[in-house]
Amino acid sequence: MAPDLNPVVFDLGNVLIGWDPHPAIAAEVGDERASRFLADDDFDFSAWNHAQDAGRGWDEAERVASVDFPQYADEIVAYRRHFDASLLGTIDGTEEIVRELHAAGIRLYALTNWSAELFGNALRRFDVLHLFDDIVVSGQERVAKPDPAIYAALARRAGRPLRGMVFVDDTPRNVAAAREADLDAVVFTTPDAFRSDLIARGYPLAPHAPTAPLSDFPAKA
Structure with missing residues (x-):
């Protein structure tokens, strides 16, 4: 101790935890459309997602964004629908x-x-x-x-x-x-x-990560 x-x-x-929104959106609309959506500075996915991080509800976020950007209606709902695909594992x-x-x-x-x-x-x-x-x-x-x-x-x-x-x-x-x-x-x-x-800073860590799993390691997701 x-x-x-x-x-x-x-x-x-x-x-x-590795995170990338692209696979979640691409799961519904394909790679090309997902890339185009995420690269669109007018939509600004990062700022839109940040508002949910700050407490805005997803129903409201999707509703407002779909009205303002109807061309992206499928992409907008795809992220939450396939959110698990954005989590790439530890x-x-x-x-x-x-x-x-x-x-x-x-x-x-x-x-x-x-x-x-x-x-x-x-x-x-x-x-x-x-x-x-x-x-x-x-x-x-x-x-x-x-x-x-x-x-x-x-x-x-x-x-x-x-x-x-x-x-x-x-x-x-x-x-x-x-x-x-x-x-x-x-x-x-x-x-x-x-x-x-x-x-x-004095924390008791090995100089390198263990080559064998520690006893309580779970299987990687």
């Missing part, structure tokens, strides 16, 4: 870090931009998520990174100041906002690089 070490806070999408290396930290008694939190309506899909599919002491889901809090309010929600849920807690996220603007909130935040590039960041 390592009770003197600060908690570690993980972003989820493309840090612990990221090798990051899951091992989570499990090693958990085994060492480090408190673990997740802070994720994710729709409240769709987060249950991930909880059912990825056993590793149940190792976290708490998961702050933006859609449930109705505020999303990089809004300072979501970092305040993390502090409230953790029951302690954020200073010293290590936070990792693949989006630089979220990392910058986390640093403003007093987290020890790093940009995620690769699991090996993050492992090195944690080792440098």
